[in-house]
Amino acid sequence: MIEFAEVSKVFHEPAGDGIVAVDRFSLTVEAGETLGLIGTSGCGKTTTMKLVNRLIEPTGGRILLEGRDIRELDVISLRRRIGYVIQTGGLFPHMTVARNIGLLCEVENWTAGDIRVRVRELLDLVNLPPDDFADRYPRDLSGGQRQRVGVARALALDPPFMLMDEPFGALDPISRDKIHEEFAQLKERVRKTTVLVTHDMAEAFKLADRIALMHKGRLVQVGVEDDFRERPATPFVEDFLRSHLHEEASDA
Amino acid sequence: MHRLWVVVAWAVMWPPALAAAQADDPGPGRIVIGSKNFTENRLLGEIMAQLIEAHTDIQVERRVNLGGTTVVFSALRNGEIDIYSEYTGTAWTVQLGIAETAVDRLRAYLHVASEFERRFGVTWLQPFGFENSYELAMDETAAETMGIRTISDLLPYEDRLRAGVSHEFLNRDDGYPGLAAAYGLEIRDLRGLEHGLAYEAILSDRIDVIDTWTTDGKLRVYDIRILEDDRAFFPPYDSAPIIRSDTLERYPEVGEVLGRLAFRIDNETMQALNYRVEDQGGGFDEVARDFLVSAGLIDVAAAEPATIDRNGGFLAFLWSRRGQTARLAGQHLGLTAIAVLLAVIVAVPVGIGLTRQEALASPALGVVGVIQTIPSLALLAFMIPIPLLGLGARSAIAALFLYALLPIVRNTYTGIKEVDADLLEAGRGMGLDGRQILFKLELPLATRTIMAGVRTSTVISVGVATLAAFIGAGGLGDPIVTGLQLNDTYLILSGAVPAALLALAVDFLLGRFERFLVPRGLA
Numbered sequence: 001m002i003e004f005a006e007v008s009k010v011f012h013e014p015a016g017d018g019i020v021a022v023d024r025f026s027l028t029v030e031a032g033e034t035l036g037l038i039g040t041s042g043c044g045k046t047t048t049m050k051l052v053n054r055l056i057e058p059t060g061g062r063i064l065l066e067g068r069d070i071r072e073l074d075v076i077s078l079r080r081r082i083g084y085v086i087q088t089g090g091l092f093p094h095m096t097v098a099r100n101i102g103l104l105c106e107v108e109n110w111t112a113g114d115i116r117v118r119v120r121e122l123l124d125l126v127n128l129p130p131d132d133f134a135d136r137y138p139r140d141l142s143g144g145q146r147q148r149v150g151v152a153r154a155l156a157l158d159p160p161f162m163l164m165d166e167p168f169g170a171l172d173p174i175s176r177d178k179i180h181e182e183f184a185q186l187k188e189r190v191r192k193t194t195v196l197v198t199h200d201m202a203e204a205f206k207l208a209d210r211i212a213l214m215h216k217g218r219l220v221q222v223g224v225e226d227d228f229r230e231r232p233a234t235p236f237v238e239d240f241l242r243s244h245l246h247e248e249a250s251d252a
Numbered sequence: 253m254h255r256l257w258v259v260v261a262w263a264v265m266w267p268p269a270l271a272a273a274q275a276d277d278p279g280p281g282r283i284v285i286g287s288k289n290f291t292e293n294r295l296l297g298e299i300m301a302q303l304i305e306a307h308t309d310i311q312v313e314r315r316v317n318l319g320g321t322t323v324v325f326s327a328l329r330n331g332e333i334d335i336y337s338e339y340t341g342t343a344w345t346v347q348l349g350i351a352e353t354a355v356d357r358l359r360a361y362l363h364v365a366s367e368f369e370r371r372f373g374v375t376w377l378q379p380f381g382f383e384n385s386y387e388l389a390m391d392e393t394a395a396e397t398m399g400i401r402t403i404s405d406l407l408p409y410e411d412r413l414r415a416g417v418s419h420e421f422l423n424r425d426d427g428y429p430g431l432a433a434a435y436g437l438e439i440r441d442l443r444g445l446e447h448g449l450a451y452e453a454i455l456s457d458r459i460d461v462i463d464t465w466t467t468d469g470k471l472r473v474y475d476i477r478i479l480e481d482d483r484a485f486f487p488p489y490d491s492a493p494i495i496r497s498d499t500l501e502r503y504p505e506v507g508e509v510l511g512r513l514a515f516r517i518d519n520e521t522m523q524a525l526n527y528r529v530e531d532q533g534g535g536f537d538e539v540a541r542d543f544l545v546s547a548g549l550i551d552v553a554a555a556e557p558a559t560i561d562r563n564g565g566f567l568a569f570l571w572s573r574r575g576q577t578a579r580l581a582g583q584h585l586g587l588t589a590i591a592v593l594l595a596v597i598v599a600v601p602v603g604i605g606l607t608r609q610e611a612l613a614s615p616a617l618g619v620v621g622v623i624q625t626i627p628s629l630a631l632l633a634f635m636i637p638i639p640l641l642g643l644g645a646r647s648a649i650a651a652l653f654l655y656a657l658l659p660i661v662r663n664t665y666t667g668i669k670e671v672d673a674d675l676l677e678a679g680r681g682m683g684l685d686g687r688q689i690l691f692k693l694e695l696p697l698a699t700r701t702i703m704a705g706v707r708t709s710t711v712i713s714v715g716v717a718t719l720a721a722f723i724g725a726g727g728l729g730d731p732i733v734t735g736l737q738l739n740d741t742y743l744i745l746s747g748a749v750p751a752a753l754l755a756l757a758v759d760f761l762l763g764r765f766e767r768f769l770v771p772r773g774l775a
Binding site: 050053055076077078079080082083084086088090092093094095096103104107137138139153154163 | 674675677678679680681682683684685688692693696697771772773774
C-alpha cells in the first residue's frame with residue numbers, strides 16, 4: 001500500500017516564486033493494485049511518481065509505504081523494494097541483457113549461479129527466449145524487446161512495488177498492443193502495487209485497476225473507466241477524455 | 253575493474269620502469285661529476301673523471317649535458333653533483349651578478365674563488381690554463397666585403413645584419429644584453445639558435461653574425477672571422493674545476509689529483525680537443541683518454557674504444573648503435589610509463605572529483621592547463637631544486653607527470669559529464685548507491701573518452717621525454733643533445749627517429765588496449 005498524504009512539490013527557482021509541480025496530492029494505492037496516473041505533459045504525474053522512490057523529495061506532506069514514512073527508510077533499500085521502469089527502458093548499453101537484468105542481484109551479492117537462474121526465469125516471464133537473448137547487447141534489441149528487458153530488470157529482486165514511467169510510450173502501435181496484452185497477463189501472475197504513469201487514456205483503461213487524472217499538479221478525478229466515461233468530475237476531464245480517446249482511435 | 257589492476261601491476265613491476273624510477277644517490281666512496289651541455293665542458297668533465305678514476309679508488313658517476321649554467325650550478329649546490337668545470341667570467345656575471353666588467357684575469361679568479369667559498373661553500377681549484385671567452389664572428393668573405401673587423405664596425409649595419417646566437421648568450425648579462433649596452437648596438441634581426449647549427453646557418457647565408465668562443469673546435473674548419481672586442485666588454489673566462497667544499501673535505505685526494513691538470517690545457521690544446529670530438533668523430537672518453545695519456549697524466553689505457561660505423565650510411569649507423577638505442581628506448585619508455593601511470597592514478601580521481609564539485613572544475617582545469625603552457629625545458633629545470641627530485645629520472649618523471657595531467661583530468665571530467673543523465677537516473681532509481689553508479693555505470697561508459705586522454709598524454713610524454721636528457725635522465729634525447737653539440741646529423745636522427753617510432757608504437761598499442769578496455773556493447 002502506498003499512501004500519499006497532502007504531498008506537494010514546489011521547484012524553487014533562483015528568481016521568482018517557484019513552480020508548483022504537485023499540489024497537495026492525496027491518494028492511496030491499495031496493495032496489489034495498479035494505479036494509472038494520467039494527465040497532459042507537465043501536469044506533475046512523473047514528479048509525483050518520482051517522489052515515491054525519492055528521486056525527488058517533496059516540499060510538503062508525507063508518503064507512507066506499508067504505513068511507514070519513506071523518509072525514515074534507508075533510501076537504497078527503499079529503492080530496491082520498488083521496481084523502476086522508464087520510457088526508453090533505461091538499459092545500460094555496456095552490459096548484456098543478462099547483466100542488465102541481474103545487476104541488482106549482483107550488487108546484492110547473489111551467487112553467479114543464482115543470478116543465472118533468476119535471469120532465465122525473468123526472460124521467460126517477459127517472453128524472450130533466454131538462450132537467444134541473454135548475451136545480446138541493448139543496441140541489438142528492438143524497442144519492444146528493450147522494454148521487456150526493462151520490465152524484467154525491474155522485477156529482478158521481486159519487489160513488492162513497481163513504478164513505471166510511460167513504459168510503452170515510445171513503441172509503435174502494433175508492438176504496443178502486443179506488449180499491452182502481455183503486460184496484462186503478467187500483472188495477473190505477479191501482483192505488484194504499481195504506479196503506472198501514462199498520457200494514453202486507452203492504455204490506462206486497459207492496464208490500470210484504477211485511474212487518477214492530474215491537471216496542473218492537482219488530482220482531478222480518481223476512479224475506474226466507467227466513472228470517467230459516465231461521471232467526469234469537471235469539464236477538463238470531459239475534454240481530456242474526448243481528445244485523448246479520439247487521438248487513440250485515429251492512431252490505431 | 254580487475255582488468256585495469258592487472259595492467260597497473262604489470263607496468264609497475266616492469267623492470268626497465270623500475271630501474272628508471274630508482275634514483276641513484278652517490279653513497280660513500282662515490283662522487284658525481286657534472287657538465288654543461290656543450291662539448292668542451294663535457295669533455296673537461298670526462299677528463300676529470302678519468303683522472304680521478306685512474307689515481308683514486310673513488311667511484312665516479314658522470315652526469316653530463318645538464319642544460320645551461322643555472323641547471324648545473326643548482327645541481328652542484330643541491331649536492332646532486334660534486335664537481336664541474338666553470339668559467340670565471342660566467343661566475344662573475346651569472347652566479348655573482350656583478351655588473352662591472354672584470355678586467356684582470358687573476359683578480360677575477362681570486363674574487364670569484366673567495367666569493368664562491370663564502371657564499372656557496374664551493375671551492376675553485378686551479379685553472380686548466382685556457383681562457384674561453386665569448387666572441388662574435390662572421391663569415392670571412394662577408395666581413396671582408398663589408399669591412400668589418402671589430403664589434404664597433406657592426407654599428408652601421410645593425411639594421412641589415414641577421415644575428416643568430418646561442419640561447420644562453422642571448423640572455424646572459426655578459427652576453428648580448430651587456431654587449432648591446434656597452435657598444436650601443438641594436439641588431440634588429442636577432443634570434444636564439446642552437447650553437448651546433450650556427451655554422452651551417454652562416455655558411456648557407458641564413459645569418460650573418462653568430463656568437464662563438466675562443467676554444468670552439470669549429471673555428472678550425474670554417475672560414476670565420478672573429479670580431480675584435482675593441483671596447484673590452486667580454487670579461488676574462490678562465491676555466492677551472494669547481495667542487496663542493498664538503499666533498500673536498502671528505503676526499504682531499506680529489507683536490508690533489510685534479511691539481512695535476514692545473515695549467516696543462518692551453519687555448520690551442522683545448523680547441524684541438526674540441527675539434528677532435530666535434531668534427532673527427534672522436535668519442536668523449538677516447539679523446540679524454542688520449543689527452544691524459546699524451547700529457548703523461550695516466551698510463552696507456554687497456555680498454556679499446558668501440559668503433560662505430562659512420563661510412564655505411566644512416567641505416568648502418570643506426571644498426572651499429574642498436575644495443576645502445578634499445579637501452580635508451582627502454583629508459584625512455586620507463587620514464588614515460590611511470591609518469592603517465594602516476595598521472596592516471598592522480599588525474600582520474602581528480603577528474604571524478606570535479607564532476608562532484610562543479611564549482612572547482614573550472615579553476616582546477618585552469619591550473620592544470622597553465623602547467624601545460626610552461627615550456628618543457630623550464631619545467632624540467634624547476635624540478636631540480638625540489639628536495640627528493642634533483643637531477644635525473646625523478647625530476648624528469650615529475651615534469652612528465654605534470655604535463656600528462658591535463659588531458660587525463662579533462663577527459664575524465666568530460667567523459668563522465670557526457671554520460672546520459674537518463675541512464676544515471678535509471679541507476680539511482682533502481683537502487684544503486686554512489687559507488688556502484690561510479691564503477692558500474694559512469695567509469696565504464698566514460699572509458700573511451702578517458703582512454704583518449706591517456707593516449708594524448710602518453711604521446712606528449714614520449715615527445716617531451718627527449719628533453720629529459722638535459723637534466724641527466726637519459727632516454728632517446730641523449731643522442732639528440734649530443735648530436736646537436738657535435739653537429740652530427742646521424743646521431744641526432746638516431747635519437748629522433750626511434751623516438752618518433754616509439755610514439756607511434758605506443759599510441760598503436762594503447763589503441764589496442766583501449767579496444768580491450770572499452771565494454772563490448774559500446775564498441
